[in-house]
Structure formats: C-alpha cells, structure tokens
Amino acid sequence: MSHRHTLTERVQFADTDMAGIVHFSNFFRYMERVEHDFFRSLELSIREDPSKIPAEECVGWPRVHASCDYKAPLFFEEQFTMELLVEEVRTKTVRYLIRFWKLTGELCAEGRIIAACVRRDAATGKMKAVEIPARCLAKIEVAPAELLAVASAPSR
Numbered sequence: 001m002s003h004r005h006t007l008t009e010r011v012q013f014a015d016t017d018m019a020g021i022v023h024f025s026n027f028f029r030y031m032e033r034v035e036h037d038f039f040r041s042l043e044l045s046i047r048e049d050p051s052k053i054p055a056e057e058c059v060g061w062p063r064v065h066a067s068c069d070y071k072a073p074l075f076f077e078e079q080f081t082m083e084l085l086v087e088e089v090r091t092k093t094v095r096y097l098i099r100f101w102k103l104t105g106e107l108c109a110e111g112r113i114i115a116a117c118v119r120r121d122a123a124t125g126k127m128k129a130v131e132i133p134a135r136c137l138a139k140i141e142v143a144p145a146e147l148l149a150v151a152s153a154p155s156r
Helices: 025-041 145-147
Strands: 004-010 064-070 081-087 092-100 109-118 118-120 127-129
Touching: 004 025, 025 064, 025 081, 025 092, 025 109, 081 145
Parallel strands: none
Antiparallel strands: 004 081, 064 109, 081 092, 092 109, 118 127
C-alpha cells in the first residue's frame, strides 16, 4: 500500500511566462502528471484498458475539484520535486495533497485534487460515480497525519 509518491522534473521553456516564471496554470498539469505517475507506480492507470480488465470493471478518475496556493516562483530550467500525499479516501473519491519543492527545500506551491471513481453506464453512455474497486483500494492508503500537517521538504 502506498500513501506518498514523488517525481522530480525540470521547468521547460513552454511552461513559463515572459518573465521565465512557471505560469500558474501549469501547476495543474504538474499535479496531474504526478498523479498519473503515482498510479503507474501502483500498476494502475487513470484510464484503464478494456483489453486488460473486463470492460464492466474498468473505471476512470475525472477531477471534481482542483486548487493550488502559490508560495514561491519556479523558474525556467529549475529542478523541482512534486510530492503527492493521499489525504483522504472515501467510497467513491480520493483527495490528494500535492506539494511542489525547490531542490533547496523551499515550498513553491501546495495543491489539492479530488478525483472521483467513475464508470461509463452501458445504457446511457454517461459517466457515473461508483465505489472504488477493491483492487485499487488495496494499493492506496491515507498518509499519516504528521506528513499531511508538516510542510517540510521530502527526503530522497
């Protein structure tokens, strides 16, 4: 079971504004990137493949909430670490706390995503929230309170 995942990347030119600072909107893309990497580390996928899992068991994970608070800028070519913590698991949703760290240990931003577990209704074609499958729940756990409360740089 896992409650924490990190991913280190470098700021790309396309991520920045005219001042060479990461545009605020890109933090949402970064949050999605670390979430997908977390799922892959658990041998899961945000978009399951019906050739590997029976179609009636496939689920997806659309976001129903996303927010981000900014603390310090990230600049072109600067390396940073994204730290994903599982903040809460409910029957049909997972809430993540995602922190962005400069390699110096300075907190750049803190975001949250809530993803709902959904399945496409065969009759209507619409997505419907469903209970998170046991095969997923067996791999995800809530992070300890001390990790969620303290904003200190993750150890590598």
